[in-house]
Amino acid sequence: MPVPIWLQLLDDWVIALSPLWTILILVFWKPMKILVINIYNRLVKSPVDETKEDIDEHDERLALLEQKIEKLDSDLEQRKKVSRALLHHEIFQTAKQALKNKSITEIELENLEELYIPYKEIGGNGTAEKLYEECRSLPIQE
Numbered sequence: 001m002p003v004p005i006w007l008q009l010l011d012d013w014v015i016a017l018s019p020l021w022t023i024l025i026l027v028f029w030k031p032m033k034i035l036v037i038n039i040y041n042r043l044v045k046s047p048v049d050e051t052k053e054d055i056d057e058h059d060e061r062l063a064l065l066e067q068k069i070e071k072l073d074s075d076l077e078q079r080k081k082v083s084r085a086l087l088h089h090e091i092f093q094t095a096k097q098a099l100k101n102k103s104i105t106e107i108e109l110e111n112l113e114e115l116y117i118p119y120k121e122i123g124g125n126g127t128a129e130k131l132y133e134e135c136r137s138l139p140i141q142e
Contacts, residue, residue, distance in 0.1 A: 083122060087118060087122075087128075088119060088124060088127070091115050091116055091128045092131060094108060094111065095135050096131075099135065102138065103138055103139050104138045108135075109135065113132070116132045
């Protein structure tokens with residue numbers, strides 16, 4: 001049986017195009033190989049790899065949170081120092097005036113107590129306590 005003409009023509013085309021196919025394969029083989037490997041790795045990822053990636057991601061987030069907490073702690077401590085200093089100043093000024101007058105009004109004593117309680121709660125020292133106690137022993141002015 002004779003070979004059909006279209007098959008003979010196909011052979012001619014393959015022979016003519018084979019250098020072109022070789023060039024295309026050589027040029028695109030490496031990028032295609034990398035692409036296929038990446039797609040395969042994404043589709044067939046082992047649970048161990050995913051777990052390691054999740055742990056690494058959580059570790060990074062945890063480290064960022066720890067930094068933020070340290071910053072907040074530092075800011076809070078600084079604010080406590082400022083608050084303590086301001087409260088001490090107000091207690092000292094109020095007590096100094098009351099001790100100078102040798103008497104205190106009920107409102108001044110209440111205000112002094114409102115200043116002293118938070119001052120003591122945030123670690124204020126005994127100086128303000130001494131002034132507060134001295135003012136409490138003063139006669140109440142009407």
